[in-house]
Amino acid sequence: MAQDSYTEFVNTGVGKKITKALGLPQPAKLRRYTPDAPLIPGPVVLLGASEASDILARRLLGWGLDVRRHIGPKEKVAAVVALFDTAATPAQLSETVLAVGGLLKQLKASARVITVFRDPAHTEDPAVRAARKGVEGLTRSLAHEMRAGSTANGIVLHEELDIASPSVAGALRFLLSGRSAFVSGQFITVDSVNGALPEDWAAPLAGQVAVVTGAARGIGAAIARTLHRDGARVIAVDIPAAGEQLAAVANEVAGTALQLDITDDDAGEQILSHADQYYGRLDIVVHNAGITRDKLLANMDSARWDSVIAVNIESQLRMNRALLKSDLFNRPEGTVGPRIVSLASTSGIAGNRGQSNYAASKAGVIGMVSASSAQLQARHGTINAVAPGFIETEMTAKMPFATREVARRLNSLNQGGRPEDVAETIAYLASPAAAGTSGLTLRVCGQNLVGA
Amino acid sequence: MAETPRDAVIIGGNRIPFARAHGAYAKSSNQDMLTSALNGLVARYGLQGEQLGAVAGGAVLKHSKNFNLVRESALGTPLDPKTPAYDVQMACATGTEAIGSLANKIKLGQIDSAIGGGVDSISDAPIVVSDQLRGILMEATRAKTAGQRLKALAKIRPAHLAPQAPGTGEPRTGLSMGEHMAVTANKWGITREEQDELAVASHRNLAAAYESGFFNDLISPFKGLSADNNMRADSSVDKLAKLSPVFGKDLGESATMTAANSTPLTDGASAVLLGSEEWADAHDLPKLANFVDYEQGAVDFVDGAEGLLMAPTYAAARMLKRNNLTFEDFEYFEIHEAFASTVLAQMKAWESEDFCRDVLGLDKPLGSIDRSKLNVNGSSLAAGHPFAATGGRIVATLAKLLYGKPGKRGFISVCAAGGQGITAIIEGR
Numbered sequence: 001m002a003q004d005s006y007t008e009f010v011n012t013g014v015g016k017k018i019t020k021a022l023g024l025p026q027p028a029k030l031r032r033y034t035p036d037a038p039l040i041p042g043p044v045v046l047l048g049a050s051e052a053s054d055i056l057a058r059r060l061l062g063w064g065l066d067v068r069r070h071i072g073p074k075e076k077v078a079a080v081v082a083l084f085d086t087a088a089t090p091a092q093l094s095e096t097v098l099a100v101g102g103l104l105k106q107l108k109a110s111a112r113v114i115t116v117f118r119d120p121a122h123t124e125d126p127a128v129r130a131a132r133k134g135v136e137g138l139t140r141s142l143a144h145e146m147r148a149g150s151t152a153n154g155i156v157l158h159e160e161l162d163i164a165s166p167s168v169a170g171a172l173r174f175l176l177s178g179r180s181a182f183v184s185g186q187f188i189t190v191d192s193v194n195g196a197l198p199e200d201w202a203a204p205l206a207g208q209v210a211v212v213t214g215a216a217r218g219i220g221a222a223i224a225r226t227l228h229r230d231g232a233r234v235i236a237v238d239i240p241a242a243g244e245q246l247a248a249v250a251n252e253v254a255g256t257a258l259q260l261d262i263t264d265d266d267a268g269e270q271i272l273s274h275a276d277q278y279y280g281r282l283d284i285v286v287h288n289a290g291i292t293r294d295k296l297l298a299n300m301d302s303a304r305w306d307s308v309i310a311v312n313i314e315s316q317l318r319m320n321r322a323l324l325k326s327d328l329f330n331r332p333e334g335t336v337g338p339r340i341v342s343l344a345s346t347s348g349i350a351g352n353r354g355q356s357n358y359a360a361s362k363a364g365v366i367g368m369v370s371a372s373s374a375q376l377q378a379r380h381g382t383i384n385a386v387a388p389g390f391i392e393t394e395m396t397a398k399m400p401f402a403t404r405e406v407a408r409r410l411n412s413l414n415q416g417g418r419p420e421d422v423a424e425t426i427a428y429l430a431s432p433a434a435a436g437t438s439g440l441t442l443r444v445c446g447q448n449l450v451g452a
Numbered sequence: 453m454a455e456t457p458r459d460a461v462i463i464g465g466n467r468i469p470f471a472r473a474h475g476a477y478a479k480s481s482n483q484d485m486l487t488s489a490l491n492g493l494v495a496r497y498g499l500q501g502e503q504l505g506a507v508a509g510g511a512v513l514k515h516s517k518n519f520n521l522v523r524e525s526a527l528g529t530p531l532d533p534k535t536p537a538y539d540v541q542m543a544c545a546t547g548t549e550a551i552g553s554l555a556n557k558i559k560l561g562q563i564d565s566a567i568g569g570g571v572d573s574i575s576d577a578p579i580v581v582s583d584q585l586r587g588i589l590m591e592a593t594r595a596k597t598a599g600q601r602l603k604a605l606a607k608i609r610p611a612h613l614a615p616q617a618p619g620t621g622e623p624r625t626g627l628s629m630g631e632h633m634a635v636t637a638n639k640w641g642i643t644r645e646e647q648d649e650l651a652v653a654s655h656r657n658l659a660a661a662y663e664s665g666f667f668n669d670l671i672s673p674f675k676g677l678s679a680d681n682n683m684r685a686d687s688s689v690d691k692l693a694k695l696s697p698v699f700g701k702d703l704g705e706s707a708t709m710t711a712a713n714s715t716p717l718t719d720g721a722s723a724v725l726l727g728s729e730e731w732a733d734a735h736d737l738p739k740l741a742n743f744v745d746y747e748q749g750a751v752d753f754v755d756g757a758e759g760l761l762m763a764p765t766y767a768a769a770r771m772l773k774r775n776n777l778t779f780e781d782f783e784y785f786e787i788h789e790a791f792a793s794t795v796l797a798q799m800k801a802w803e804s805e806d807f808c809r810d811v812l813g814l815d816k817p818l819g820s821i822d823r824s825k826l827n828v829n830g831s832s833l834a835a836g837h838p839f840a841a842t843g844g845r846i847v848a849t850l851a852k853l854l855y856g857k858p859g860k861r862g863f864i865s866v867c868a869a870g871g872q873g874i875t876a877i878i879e880g881r
Contacts, residue, residue, distance in 0.1 A: 236495075240665075243672035244488065247495035251530045257495035259668045278498060278736050 004392060004408065007415050027415035028149035031110030033178035033424055035202040035229070040176045042078030042108050043068050048096040050086045052116070052163040059169050077103050079112040079176055085157060087117065087131040097138060110149040114175050115139045116168075119189060122159035136187065143185030143447045144412050151175075151184035151413075151447075158191045166195035167436025173201070174428045182389075182421035184412050185447035188437060194380060195435035196336050203231035204431040209279040211235045211271055213262050214289030216242035218393045219343070221249045222419035223286055226427045228253035232284065235274060237262070262289050262315040268322025275328060282329050284430045287316045287342040290361075292395075294354045305357045312361030316342055317368060320383075330379050336432040337380030342369055343422075344387040344441050346448050362387070366441045373439030382438035384429045389445025392416040413446035460555035460743045461732050462878065465848025466493035467722035468674035469681065470836035473574035476677040477719040482511045482518060485674065485721035486525040486571040489844075492672030493567065493723045494529050497737055503532035505563025508550040509570045509723070510540045512839035512869075515578040521571075543868035544790065545748075546570045547843025551724050552746035552876060564731040568847075569723035570840025576719075585612035622869065624754045629761070629869060630791065634700025634709050636759030637793035640800045644708035647792035648692040651713040651833045653823075654789055658830025659685035666829060670848050682716050682836040699791075713792035718836030722844025724851075739881045741851040741862070746876035747771035753871035761794045763873030764865040765801045769812040771875050779819045783860040783880075784853050786846045787821075789832040790867050798865060829853065842866065847878070854880030 007027040009015035019026065031041075043066040046057055060067045060081075071077060082100050087093055100113060107113075120132035135154065142152040155171045157163065171188040174180055198204040210227045214220035215236035224234045234255035238246040243259050250257035258274050260267055275282035290312045293304035320340060323329045331337045347355050348362025369385040376383045390396065390407045396416065399407065408416045425444045428434055468489050471477045477485060486509065494500060507526045514521060523537040540550040551568035558566060581589075588607050595601040621628050637647075661667060662679055671679075697707035699714065725737075732739050749767030751758035764787075772778060779785075779802070787795045801807045802818040809815075829849055832842060843866060850862040857880035864876040 240668050240671070241673055241678040243492065243678070244674055247492045247672050250495035250498075251491060251500055254498070254500040254530075255495075256498040257492070257672075259672065261665075264665070277738055280736065 004415060006405070025409045025414035026147070027409070027413065028109060030149045030181040030413065031178045032181045032420065037178065039063055039173065040065065040078045040112065042066065042076055043071060044079040044081060044176070045069070045071050045077055045103060046081050046083070047099045048083030050083050052085050053083050055164050056081060056083070056116070056172070059172070063173070071103070071106070073106070075106065076108045077106045077111060078108050079114065081114045081116065081172070084115060084117040084131070084135045085163065087135065089127045090131050090134045093131060093134055093138070100142070104145070107148075107150050110178070110181070112150065112176050113142055113146070113152040114172065115152070115154040117154065117156060118159055119156050139187070140185045146184065146412060149181070149413065151180065153180070153183060153185065154187040156187050156189040158189070161190060161436075162193060165190065165193045165436055166197050166433055167192070169197060170195060170428070170431065170433025171437065173433070179424035179428055181424070182413065182417035182444050182446050183425060183442070186443050188442065189440055190436045191438065192377075192436040194336065196432040198432060204433060205284070205427065206231035208232045208283040209235065209275055209281050210284035210286065210430065211237060211275065211282065212286045212288055213237045215249050216245040218395065219388065219391065219419040219422050220288040222423040223288055223426055224249050224253050224255065226420060226423035227284070227286075227430070228255065230427050230431070233279060235271070235278070237271065238289070262319065263310050265318070267315060268319035271319065272322060272326050272328055282338070284339045284341070285319070285323060285329070286426055286430070287319070287340065289315075290343055292355070292358050294358065296354055297356045300357065308357040308361050312358070313364040313368065316365065320368075320372060324375055324379075331381075334380065336435050337376070337382070339381055339430045340372070340376065340383040341426045341429050342383070342385045344369075344385040346387050346389045346443060346445050349387060349441075349443070369441060370439045376438060380435070382429070382435060384438060385441040386422055386425050386429065387441050387443045387445065388417065388422045389443065389448035390416045391422060392418055411446035411448040415446065417444060417446060457561055458559060459729055460558040461727055461729055461739045461881070462741045462743055462847060462851035463725040463727055463732055463737045464493070464497060464740060465670055465722065465724040465844060465851070466496055467671055467841065467845055467848070468492070468720055469671055469677045469679050470718045470720035470838055470841070471677055471680075472682050472836065473717040473719055475575075476675050476681060477573065478575040480573065480675060480719065481576050482514065482521055482571045482573050482721075483525050483528070485573065485719065486521065486569070486723075487528040488672075488674045489569060489571070489721040489723045490525055490529045490531070490567065493725055494531060496669060496672075497725055500530040501532055504535045504565045504567060505557065506554060507531070507535055507537035507567045508540050508554055509568055510546045510550065510840050511571050511573070512541065512543055512546060513572055513574070513577045542874075543870055543872060544788070544837070544839045544842060545866045545868035545872060545874040546840035547722060548746070548847070548864065548866045548874045548876060549748070549843070551726065551743065551843055551847050552874065554726055555743035555746075558726055558728050565725075565727040567723050567725055569721065569844040570842075571721035572838035572840045573719045574717040579615045582612050582614060582616055588612070622760065628699070630699035630709060630714055632753065632760035633791045633793055634703065634707065636762060636797050637708060637791075638700065638703055638706055639759065640797040642708065642793045642796045642800070645689070646796055647708055647713040648689045650789070650792040650795060651692060652687045652689050654827060654830050654833040655684050655687035657828055658683050658834040661829035666852070670852060680835045682718065683830075683834050687712075709791060709793060713833065715790055715832045715837040718838045720836065720838035720841045722841040722848065724844045724847050738855070740855040741881055742879045743847070744861075744877040744879050745771060745775055746874055747774075749873045749875070751871045758871070759797065760869075760871050761790055761867035761873070762797065762801065763871055764867050764875050765798050766812065767873055767875040768802070768865060769808075769814060769818065771877065772818065775877060777861070777877070779821055779863070781861055782863045783825065783857065784828060784850060784862040785821050785826045786831065786850050786862065786864045787827065788837070788842055788846065788866040789827065790837065792833060794867055847876075850878050854878060856880065
């Protein structure tokens with residue numbers, strides 16, 4: 001992984017003084033998840049009076065958190081949860097918004113602001129939709145204004161959804177926790193009452209079997225480790241040529257290694273047969289494998305274009321068809337079904353010079369995910385994508401110094417994310433507590449300015 | 453063979469690609485390579501933390517510091533350290549012997565699971581000091597006073613300092629294996645052309661197997677190498693015909709053995725996972741084939757009565773008789789290509805009425821082997837032959853070929869230095 005020595009320097013006493021005096025970016029050391037760390041280290045202030053607020057308060061208290069409706073001016077705040085679920089006009093936002101504003105100077109490092117509101121798309125009333133879109137706008141702006149590793153994100157509820165649904169709790173917990181360290185300015189939509197809260201929040205994937213493609217290194221290896229830490233048994237997949245590193249990852253996570261080219265016609269069937277043989281079940285598939293073959297479109301040849309499309313999107317479409325035909329990748333009973341999580345990219349959202357092939361494939365992933373949601377829902381399952389921004393990997397370590405340094409700082413957290421940040425979001429989307437979220441592309445980019 | 457209490461099941465295998473000597477693995481030790489092959493096997497079958505009945509294998513060329521090579525390699529894997537491991541050595545039949553004897557232990561109920569395999573490195577071969585220098589150093593070690601020690605060390609002469617590398621020559625004849633084989637090939641009238649054809653088939657079959665993905669779950673890469681680098685997919689009889697003989701040159705015009713129809717010196721490692729049926733089921737592991745039986749053979753090659761690499765011909769006759777089988781009962785034949793002429797000479801012997809009657813004491817010849825069933829996914833001429841690793845390569849390849857073909861049999865023949873060899877029977881499931 002690339003060494004971000006600037007962030008290390010800023011986080012020393014003298015470094016902080018110098019960089020502040022020069023007006024340079026202030027990347028903070030982010031609060032990241034560990035199973036034994038507190039969910040959130042300090043008081044959570046709940047703003048916005050509604051019936052929903054009482055339900056959320058009980059939920060937060062149930063997690064042993066220090067929940068407040070009011071807080072003294074000297075006290076530090078670890079998180080603010082602001083409810084806008086009943087906002088009917090933009091004018092009605094004022095009271096809660098200003099209350100949030102009043103607390104911002106009291107935020108601890110790596111604090112959280114979470115807005116909760118109903119989906120703007122679900123109303124035809126111009127004033128109601130204006131109010132809801134207003135919450136989106138203010139949440140994004142707030143994310144830009146956050147300091148010291150703090151983030152602002154929203155939870156968007158389906159019009160009819162009971163706020164007591166497990167997946168609302170799942171989204172809230174994810175956003176409060178260190179799992180969402182590099183997620184900011186984003187929205188998690190919760191569309192259904194599906195989902196279940198885990199018996200043990202430290203092992204939300206206990207008993208489940210997960211496939212991770214491209215698991216030999218980088219983000220894929222981090223995903224394998226994170227899913228394993230969360231209790232899943234992992235099938236680590238990569239091309240035969242990456243077998244040595246793949247074996248090391250599989251051995252590290254006490255899983256099995258499957259050497260396989262995902263562009264094989266029967267790749268999906270091979271994965272299903274391996275899962276059936278060794279585990280007798282398959283719950284989670286993470287389509288992480290991907291390649292880049294950058295070239296300006298004017299200089300693009302068919303080998304570069306076609307290989308990127310074949311590996312990054314066609315293979316996923318083909319594997320999903322096989323998965324969705326199979327009885328193994330199905331949970332007919334219960335409300336928690338199979339999960340697919342795909343790797344998209346901010347390039348797929350904003351486009352990127354020299355990456356027409358990559359951007360096409362990753363935008364394709366976003367399209368595939370939204371269009372496959374209904375098929376997964378028929379199995380009580382979900383399909384989502386995660387779009388990483390600048391992540392510190394072996395690949396980005398090879399970028400020229402200046403380009404890398406600019407790319408790193410070009411987001412609200414002023415630093416690159418880590419492979420684990422992407423993995424944490426994937427593990428959340430794969431968990432039973434996220435069963436109500438599907439068809440979504442969630443960015444893990446520190447609110448990258450590109451494609452925001 | 454007599455009924456055994458239970459089957460010994462071949463679950464799968466893993467090897468690292470074989471590399472031509474002094475190439476990709478020049479800086480890797482036997483222990484590095486065997487550990488990698490074992491790690492790949494553990495990863496493929498999810499054996500982390502598992503206590504197996506035994507891990508057995510060996511190396512033909514071995515440093516004295518590697519007295520516990522297999523145990524040390526196994527300790528470098530995530531297997532439970534309570535898994536016993538030990539070294540086996542029977543020249544080029546080391547891997548096959550390790551696997552065969554482990555299968556016997558499983559059949560007897562002594563153990564439920566095992567890994568057998570082997571490794572060899574020409575690039576990291578032990579180089580030793582001369583016997584004279586070693587004698588002087590030992591004398592100095594035994595010395596009781598400084599004076600005695602100096603007196604001993606003063607005997608060292610420059611000539612003593614020349615290092616001695618291990619050779620593939622037979623200690624009792626001084627002839628290399630190739631020279632021995634050249635004599636046998638000449639005796640059986642093996643032509644240059646048929647040797648070259650066999651070599652080309654080996655390369656093409658191996659390349660086709662790679663192309664079809666056959667090795668995806670049999671090989672894991674090592675040191676950046678993901679396929680055997682001796683393999684030449686574009687090999688042809690015409691190209692091979694241009695090479696000059698390297699063995700049996702004193703035969704003049706009749707010399708037939710070239711670098712292409714002899715195996716190159718190679719580095720590599722392999723491992724095969726075995727278990728009882730119950731153990732495989734309890735661990736949700738596949739059951740590719742049964743290891744049915746195996747037989748060792750040895751011949752008197754020293755006085756020239758028999759060819760150095762002909763022992764498998766004798767072993768095969770005994771093994772087939774014991775199992776009440778003929779060559780017609782086999783779907784696949786894996787005859788280790790030490791040299792193309794080794795395979796051809798063994799097959800000629802089995803076809804020969806005189807040899808089978810007079811030497812093997814059979815009523816009729818064992819018969820001919822259908823070439824379309826022989827080394828169908830390539831063998832040592834293409835893959836290379838890191839001596840002790842070849843058995844694991846062959847057993848895993850054959851077991852996978854027979855998987856899904858219940859009752860179909862595969863035949864293995866591996867010749868070895870010292871006039872020895874092993875044959876074995878595998879049956880698909």
